[in-house]
Amino acid sequence: MKTSLPSDEWADLLGAVDGVEVVVDDLSGPQDHHRDVVVVVPPYLRPWDVGLLAGMPRLRLVQLLSAGYDGILERVPHGVLLANAAGVHDDSTAELALALVLAQLRGIPDFVRAQDRAEWMRPGILPSLADRRVLLLGYGSIGHAIARRLLPFGVELTVVASRAREGDELVAVVHGVDALPTLLPRHDVVIAIVPLTDSTRGLVDDGFLAAMPDGALFVNVARGPVAVTDALVRHGGRLRIAVDVTDPEPLPADHPLWHTPGVLVSPHVGGATTAFAPRAVAMLRDQLARVARGEEPRHVIHRPSDH
Amino acid sequence: MKTSLPSDEWADLLGAVDGVEVVVDDLSGPQDHHRDVVVVVPPYLRPWDVGLLAGMPRLRLVQLLSAGYDGILERVPHGVLLANAAGVHDDSTAELALALVLAQLRGIPDFVRAQDRAEWMRPGILPSLADRRVLLLGYGSIGHAIARRLLPFGVELTVVASRAREGDELVAVVHGVDALPTLLPRHDVVIAIVPLTDSTRGLVDDGFLAAMPDGALFVNVARGPVAVTDALVRHGGRLRIAVDVTDPEPLPADHPLWHTPGVLVSPHVGGATTAFAPRAVAMLRDQLARVARGEEPRHVIHRPSDH
Numbered sequence: 001m002k003t004s005l006p007s008d009e010w011a012d013l014l015g016a017v018d019g020v021e022v023v024v025d026d027l028s029g030p031q032d033h034h035r036d037v038v039v040v041v042p043p044y045l046r047p048w049d050v051g052l053l054a055g056m057p058r059l060r061l062v063q064l065l066s067a068g069y070d071g072i073l074e075r076v077p078h079g080v081l082l083a084n085a086a087g088v089h090d091d092s093t094a095e096l097a098l099a100l101v102l103a104q105l106r107g108i109p110d111f112v113r114a115q116d117r118a119e120w121m122r123p124g125i126l127p128s129l130a131d132r133r134v135l136l137l138g139y140g141s142i143g144h145a146i147a148r149r150l151l152p153f154g155v156e157l158t159v160v161a162s163r164a165r166e167g168d169e170l171v172a173v174v175h176g177v178d179a180l181p182t183l184l185p186r187h188d189v190v191i192a193i194v195p196l197t198d199s200t201r202g203l204v205d206d207g208f209l210a211a212m213p214d215g216a217l218f219v220n221v222a223r224g225p226v227a228v229t230d231a232l233v234r235h236g237g238r239l240r241i242a243v244d245v246t247d248p249e250p251l252p253a254d255h256p257l258w259h260t261p262g263v264l265v266s267p268h269v270g271g272a273t274t275a276f277a278p279r280a281v282a283m284l285r286d287q288l289a290r291v292a293r294g295e296e297p298r299h300v301i302h303r304p305s306d307h
Numbered sequence: 308m309k310t311s312l313p314s315d316e317w318a319d320l321l322g323a324v325d326g327v328e329v330v331v332d333d334l335s336g337p338q339d340h341h342r343d344v345v346v347v348v349p350p351y352l353r354p355w356d357v358g359l360l361a362g363m364p365r366l367r368l369v370q371l372l373s374a375g376y377d378g379i380l381e382r383v384p385h386g387v388l389l390a391n392a393a394g395v396h397d398d399s400t401a402e403l404a405l406a407l408v409l410a411q412l413r414g415i416p417d418f419v420r421a422q423d424r425a426e427w428m429r430p431g432i433l434p435s436l437a438d439r440r441v442l443l444l445g446y447g448s449i450g451h452a453i454a455r456r457l458l459p460f461g462v463e464l465t466v467v468a469s470r471a472r473e474g475d476e477l478v479a480v481v482h483g484v485d486a487l488p489t490l491l492p493r494h495d496v497v498i499a500i501v502p503l504t505d506s507t508r509g510l511v512d513d514g515f516l517a518a519m520p521d522g523a524l525f526v527n528v529a530r531g532p533v534a535v536t537d538a539l540v541r542h543g544g545r546l547r548i549a550v551d552v553t554d555p556e557p558l559p560a561d562h563p564l565w566h567t568p569g570v571l572v573s574p575h576v577g578g579a580t581t582a583f584a585p586r587a588v589a590m591l592r593d594q595l596a597r598v599a600r601g602e603e604p605r606h607v608i609h610r611p612s613d614h
Contacts, residue, residue: 091437091461099409106406106580111573112419118565120557120574128582130398149459154398250427258425266418267427273413273435 001292002036002058006043006065013281019292027052039063039291041284045272050075061297063287065280066271067093067142068223069301070196083287086141086299088279093270094145097191097221100242100264104217105129105189109264127188127215130154135187137203138194138222139174146193147171158183162199177203184211189219196223204228209235217242221270224249229257236260244270308599309343309365313350313372320588326599334359346370346598348591352579357382368604370594372587373578374400374449375530376608377503390594393448393606395586400577401452404498404528407549407571411524412436412496416571434495434522437461442494444510445501445529446481453498454478465490469506484510491518496526503530511535516542524549528577531556536564543567551577 004025005011011022023033027040027048034056042048044065053059054077061081064072067089069082076082103109105127114121132155136143139161147170150157157171160183164176175183177199184190190212194200204218204227212218217240220227224247232241233256242264243257249268251257258265291297311332312318318329330340334347334355341363349355351372360366361384368388371379374396376389383389410416412434421428439462443450446468454477457464464478467490471483482490484506491497497519501507511525511534519525524547527534531554539548540563549571550564556575558564565572598604 092435095409095436095460096413098405099413099415102402102406103410103415106403106573107576108406108410108415108571108573109419111576112416112571113423114574115565115570115572116420118558118560118562122574123576124579125583126576126580128399128580129402130580130582131585149456152456152459153402251425253425255425258422263422264415264419265422266413266415267421267430269414269418269430269433272431273433273437275435275437276432278438 001038001288002033003039003041003288004033004037005041006046006048010041013277014284014288017285017288017292020288030055039288041065044280045268053077053080061291063284063297068195070223073301073303081297082301083297083299084301085280085283088276088283089271090142090145091279092273092275093142093193093221094149096244096266096270097146097193097219098149100219100221100244100266101134101189101191101217102129104219104240104242104264105132129189132156132188133158133186134189134191135160135183137177137180137190137192140193140195142221143193144168144170146191155189158187162194180208181211184208185213187212187216189217191219192222192226194222194226196225201225202228204231206231206234209239212239214238215240219243220245223247229255232263233257233260236263238262242266244268308345308595309340310346310348310595311340311344312348313353313355317348320584321591321595324592324595324599327595337362346595348372351587352575360384360387368598370591370604375502377530380608380610388604389608390604390606391608392587392590395583395590396578397449397452398586399580399582400449400500400528401456403551403573403577404453404500404526405456407526407528407551407573408441408496408498408524409436411526411547411549411571412439436496439463439495440465440493441496441498442467442490444487444497444499447500447502449528450500451475451477453500462496465494469501487515488518491515492520494519494523496524498526499529499533501529501533503532508532509535511538513538513541516546519546521545522547526550527552530554536562539570540564540567543570545569549573551575 002021004023006026027042036058037056038058039061041063059080064084069084107123107126134155135158137160139159159171160175165174167173220243224245229247240262244266309328311330334349343365344363345365346368348370366387371391376391414430414433441462442465444467446466466478467482472481474480527550531552536554547569551573
């Protein structure tokens, strides 16, 4: 089963998998092996030419190394499966969400700036994460990983997903997005970890942010366009904000969000940690062995047209 | 039972407790009511005159609002009990420990500085907390609270206390301090949360830090003098360091630690959050009611001479 990996490094990390023949391809242009490649693993966090997929007659599966699949799902040829790296980024992204929440509540950015001035601040009473009412917007595998880390901090946790459903071992109930207008005014912290889709694009707009109480914290570890950047700029200061993803991304040097009061920007580092490679390799080895044996791949993304 | 509280605000927060008569006293000088005060609650994080205790003939209990009791235990008159605010600071201090660990591993101080330059950094692969080998030095109630928050991050946790003992629901075993030379080289993160005593003063010295591997992170949320500040300055850069407490404290403007590479300083904010007042009030109400009923107080600190 001919399988393209994005670099020699990934080929080395993967090692030998029964029934899998590896070719290295960064998908920047046509290659002879496109004739018979069966599985394609595109580059991670680098541009690649999705249009090349149409020139791969034997292609069965596009296996992403990212959790997100916006901009790709629509362009994968009919009959070809698309799978994301579900689970691979859970630990790394969930801990960045906690890092951003704790940094903003406990005043770390102010302390960094005070340290550069050699100044021992007297910040007074800051909010703890303990006792905070936290709303988690999105409850896929990363959302679940965030919830598991939040609960030992003694928060009151509310979870919202696209549709209301029963809870699990962590939360009694999962609310639907239609409950947001009622829920937002009652929460101190909102963490967005929804996939970017037609229904989540621009979800965090002026109305959403206006419904959050003064001094509340909004954190985006989803995708930049889930929030309306101009609205973040307008509400920064009244709200505290931390974003690992922006729209546009990267954020240009002259963008007002850099200097909006109460805002912390991290440069899309949710996934790029030492946790990534070992988890990605384990996922790839399992997935490729599975497909080489003729079994169904895991983590397949269903297109709206599949329904 | 005449009980002194450090301010009108504390008296208001406490409210009425059966059998307790409150007087307000910041313990800055002699007062008539010192003749018959039975319980004294000294000010929190402000200087007060420990010598005044000797002029309180009916004094039975000094109830601190802090977890630490260094510099006080030795000066409490014979026959008077000293209790710390065990449990009150657990949530707040444990979450600051996590905030400092996550901030340093995930690069938050660099992002804050890059943000001030309006620069989208490309930091490459940073360490995750997931998969890290973490050594918790000190396993009282705050240490336990740190452990409960660390474990869902997928760390490998080792716990060290003054003496080796059996583990609990979180760890299989508690190591004694004598195991440190063997343990330190095998850990990526060390978090100090020991009380300051004769045996922990200067415990984190050149030898301790030299035993930690390159790139490892040392975090102090205990007391400043637990670490030798000059040694922190010497090892900063090779190690990453985050300290909420320093020696001297506050750190003077001309101190080299401010600008030592790889160091993050927060200005002793472990306890000063919204979590403090409600937990302190609940503890005080329980403790004062208990003593007023003639029962033994909780959280009494035993002096070495008691043994």
